[in-house]
Amino acid sequence: MTELVSTTPGLYPLPDWAKDELRALKGNQKEDLVDGSENAETVQTYETVREDLVERQTRAGLDRVVEGQGRWDDMLAHPLAVQDSVETRGIVRYYDNNNFYREPVVTGELTPDGDVAAEVAAATGHTESPLQAVLPGPYSLADLATDEQYGDEAAFLNAVAEFLAGEAARSPEVETLFLLEPSLVTDPPETDDGHERVPAALDTVAAAVDAEVVVYPYWGALVEKLYAHVMDADIDALGFDLVSAPDANVSNAQEYGTPADVALGVVDGQNTRVESAETVRERVDWFDDRTPQNQYDRVYATLNTEAFYLPVNRFQEKLTTLGAATRPREVEV
Amino acid sequence: MTREQFRPPNHDHDHFLLTTVVGSYPKPTWLHRARDQYEDPETGFDDEDFQEAADDAARLITREHERAGLDVVVDGEMRRNEMVEYFAHRIDGYEFNGPVKVWGHNYFDKPSVVDEVGYAEEWLVSEYGFTTDVATRPVKVPITGPYTLARWSFNEVYESEATLAYDLADLVNEEIRALVDAGARYIQIDEPALATTPDDHSIVGECLDRITAGVPDDVRLGLHVCYGDYSRIYPEVLGFPVDELDIELCNGGYDQLDVFGDPPFTKDLGLGVVDVHDADVESVAEIKQNIERGLEIVPPDRLTVSPDCGLKLLPREVADRKMSNLVTAAREVEAELDEGTVEVAAPRISAD
Numbered sequence: 001m002t003e004l005v006s007t008t009p010g011l012y013p014l015p016d017w018a019k020d021e022l023r024a025l026k027g028n029q030k031e032d033l034v035d036g037s038e039n040a041e042t043v044q045t046y047e048t049v050r051e052d053l054v055e056r057q058t059r060a061g062l063d064r065v066v067e068g069q070g071r072w073d074d075m076l077a078h079p080l081a082v083q084d085s086v087e088t089r090g091i092v093r094y095y096d097n098n099n100f101y102r103e104p105v106v107t108g109e110l111t112p113d114g115d116v117a118a119e120v121a122a123a124t125g126h127t128e129s130p131l132q133a134v135l136p137g138p139y140s141l142a143d144l145a146t147d148e149q150y151g152d153e154a155a156f157l158n159a160v161a162e163f164l165a166g167e168a169a170r171s172p173e174v175e176t177l178f179l180l181e182p183s184l185v186t187d188p189p190e191t192d193d194g195h196e197r198v199p200a201a202l203d204t205v206a207a208a209v210d211a212e213v214v215v216y217p218y219w220g221a222l223v224e225k226l227y228a229h230v231m232d233a234d235i236d237a238l239g240f241d242l243v244s245a246p247d248a249n250v251s252n253a254q255e256y257g258t259p260a261d262v263a264l265g266v267v268d269g270q271n272t273r274v275e276s277a278e279t280v281r282e283r284v285d286w287f288d289d290r291t292p293q294n295q296y297d298r299v300y301a302t303l304n305t306e307a308f309y310l311p312v313n314r315f316q317e318k319l320t321t322l323g324a325a326t327r328p329r330e331v332e333v
Numbered sequence: 334m335t336r337e338q339f340r341p342p343n344h345d346h347d348h349f350l351l352t353t354v355v356g357s358y359p360k361p362t363w364l365h366r367a368r369d370q371y372e373d374p375e376t377g378f379d380d381e382d383f384q385e386a387a388d389d390a391a392r393l394i395t396r397e398h399e400r401a402g403l404d405v406v407v408d409g410e411m412r413r414n415e416m417v418e419y420f421a422h423r424i425d426g427y428e429f430n431g432p433v434k435v436w437g438h439n440y441f442d443k444p445s446v447v448d449e450v451g452y453a454e455e456w457l458v459s460e461y462g463f464t465t466d467v468a469t470r471p472v473k474v475p476i477t478g479p480y481t482l483a484r485w486s487f488n489e490v491y492e493s494e495a496t497l498a499y500d501l502a503d504l505v506n507e508e509i510r511a512l513v514d515a516g517a518r519y520i521q522i523d524e525p526a527l528a529t530t531p532d533d534h535s536i537v538g539e540c541l542d543r544i545t546a547g548v549p550d551d552v553r554l555g556l557h558v559c560y561g562d563y564s565r566i567y568p569e570v571l572g573f574p575v576d577e578l579d580i581e582l583c584n585g586g587y588d589q590l591d592v593f594g595d596p597p598f599t600k601d602l603g604l605g606v607v608d609v610h611d612a613d614v615e616s617v618a619e620i621k622q623n624i625e626r627g628l629e630i631v632p633p634d635r636l637t638v639s640p641d642c643g644l645k646l647l648p649r650e651v652a653d654r655k656m657s658n659l660v661t662a663a664r665e666v667e668a669e670l671d672e673g674t675v676e677v678a679a680p681r682i683s684a685d
Contacts, residue, residue: 016431023438033437073437091436091610093560096529098485100436272430272445273489311431311443 003298004284006326007064008057009180009216009269010134011306013315014070018049030091030102033073036082036115046071047122054126056316061323064132064176064300067123073101075306076136076180077144079167080104082115085149095186095219097309105146110159112166120171130175137181137215138164138201144183154197161201165208177211178263180306184230185220185241195226199233212236212298214263218305221248228256237261242283243268243304253291260297262287265304267322272314280325301325335553335576336601336634338518339405339471346667348633350624351404352660353603355557355579356475356521357416357643358398358409359652364390368414387412391460392467397653402660405473405519408464410643415441416477416523417485424504425451427486445487450500456508458515465516473519474512475557479505479540480533484526495536502543509544513552521555521579525642528561534569545574555579555603559642563592571599579603581641583623584610593630597680602631605641606662607655612647614654620662629678633670638663 014022025042026032038046053068072078075094080086081101085108091100120133136144138161142153150156168177179202189195206213215230216239222230230238238259240249243266253262266283267275280301288296301322307315340349367386370378394409413419421427421444428447432440457474464472479501483494491497509520522544527537545554556573558566559581570578582590583605593602604627606620615623627636638659644652669675 013434019432019438019440026438028438030437093529094436098435098526098529270487271489272487308434311433313430 002288002296004281004326005063005298005300006302006322007062007132007176007178007263007300008066008303008319008322009178009218009306010066010069010132011072011075011308012053012066012068012070013308013310013312014049015052016312018045018052018070021045030088033088033102034071034078034082035088050119050122051126054123056319057323058127058129060316060319061327062319063130063326065123065127065129066132066134066178067119069119069134071119074104075099075101075308076140076182077101077104079116079136079164080106080110080141080145083110083113085109085111086145095182099309101144103146104144106149106156106159108149110149110163112163112170114167114170116167117170117172120174124172131172132176132178133168133171133174133209133211134178134180135164135168135205137179137184138205139189139198140181140183143187153194157197157201158204161204164205168205169208171209174209174211176214176300177206177209178214178216179205181215181217182219182305184217184222184226188223188226195229198226199229202230202233202235206233206235212261214239214261214300216263216265216302217241218265219244221245221252224252224255227252231256231259235259237263237298237300239263239265239300239302240287241265241304242287246286250287250290253287253294258291258294258296261299262296263300263302266301267303267318269303269305269307269318270309272311274314274317275321277321277324280321335518335551336637338551339553341404341470346664346671348667348670350633350663350667351637352663353403353405353473353637353639354398354407354656355639355641355643356407356410356473356523357413357645358394358407358411359645359647359649360409360411361390361393361649364411388463391463395464395468395472398656399468399470401653401656402664403470403656405471406464406468407473407475408460410475410645412460417482418442418444420456420477420482421486423454423456424501425449425453443485443487445489446483446491446497447489449490450497450504452504452507455511458508458511461512461515461517471519472517473521473555474517475521475523476505476508478522478524478526478537478556479544480537481524481526484530495533495539498536498540499543502540505540506544506546506548510547513548518551519553519555521557522575523557525557525559527558527566531561531565534566538569538573541573541575553577555637557603557642559605560584563589567592568596571596575600577601577603577637579605579637579639581605581609582626583608583641587623587626590626590629598630601635601637602627603637603639604630606638607640607659609640609642609644609647612651614651615658617658617662617665620658621666624662624666625675628675631679632677633667
């Protein structure tokens, strides 16, 4: 019997009140963004944001609750942007989106300091539900950054993976850890060595936590060869973005199998059109029907991307959809 | 040639480097205050009041452009809050749900397409009419292109962004023909979204075919693209039905200039010669060197000199000084070209 679990990949939009309040508190130039040294008033505002974002998930009835990452001004590059050994430089484009982040340039040795872990710890006070931590995967975080310290790609990826492992290990115990890996789709490694480094880096992070680890690539499907390598990683679940590339993702799952669990991106994180709970279930069934050779213990039903692309009203509606999709259905008699 | 019509009647030099701006310009603080009041129903600041404030700002900035010495001016897009929102408010089929993040604490009210798009009310004809009335120099009309209008919206109903972009292209064509009827002779289509998804250049090409249908040959059409990897759209862009390609290159220190040398560039080149994300004002000498980089790609009679992109994020005083230095630099390079003391490395190739 497959368990259907509703969740999200985090990186939520700020509630509209917080957009205004934080802009007023911090400013809106690149030097005003979060660098790990916020003043007390800003810290308190983010605490209120955290409570708000957790409460939205509770209201929607999600099976996994995330901290929401309201403080991640630089999206997935955030864990580096708050590091002392990292300089944030110009504003660069965030994948193929009309979004920008500050380019993090690693100029010294990366040392985990618990900045991310503290956010997850702060969220534990706001909910009784199972918590899910969200981090960039090592490959994507290395891809978003520039290295001026480690010298070659292999050493840099390894350093980023160790850094993320250190952050993950400092987190309080969580049920699930999502590692977001869009770069595995958008900018896959070009060499055999590069492919082989990916599962090793994922293992480094996964081994640091006693939680179910979900590796979630999106904006397409992994190229086959990389998929085969990722399947070598010691992870509990792999993600499939069924909004952007349903057929290619199904094909990978058919050809190479999957881990015991899968995370299915079935609700569009970049479109205001709101899906119904029924659509969510249909999309999950569609994937299941096309991969009869696989038995899934658990299927995570999720937004296919981070959520900050959405206006708050539609974001909330999509949370509600996901929550409703996994609630036990009433049986008509 | 659509360019000679913009040479000022008393131009001092034989050579003519057309100077202009991309479009947006910092808004006066009081215009922001006026908009805040206008959007707050309790102030009683009505349509007419806001229109008057916008007129004042458009007049002020048009004249600021003229004082800087630009050959072709715009009104700094004083009436437009944002390059997609402004148009979406005037097109049937759009709705707004609230702000979304662009970067940091900068947001825009990204609209959703919830029904077939249609032409509801004029977009820019009255803006153009006002600017032309207050200007003593030719006026350029920047207009957001259909691909960007499609890409930077949530598409809830169209089968694909391409089909939405084609429908929007037909509306842009309708507006451009109305602008031409009103006298516009220089129209710039802004397609920054092409830089985010360069593989879609064929969609942009199809859009441009639709946009330019029925537009007379003497109307100068430009295409502005910025902040991307140009090698992914070149040389395909040479097949687009426009006279001028305007690109941001200064910001990257002209590291992508070589892209446009092979195969040879066959259109007019709108070259960004000042950086719009740097509040340091480039010196005249520095801008002259930047202009000369453009002469590696096109001869002087095909070079347009402009900032990298809209100046709106700069302090107004900085924007003004950048424009003035840009014009001074262009005039000095023209004089040196007349004297034959500047080298033109570009090959002589006809656009035909």
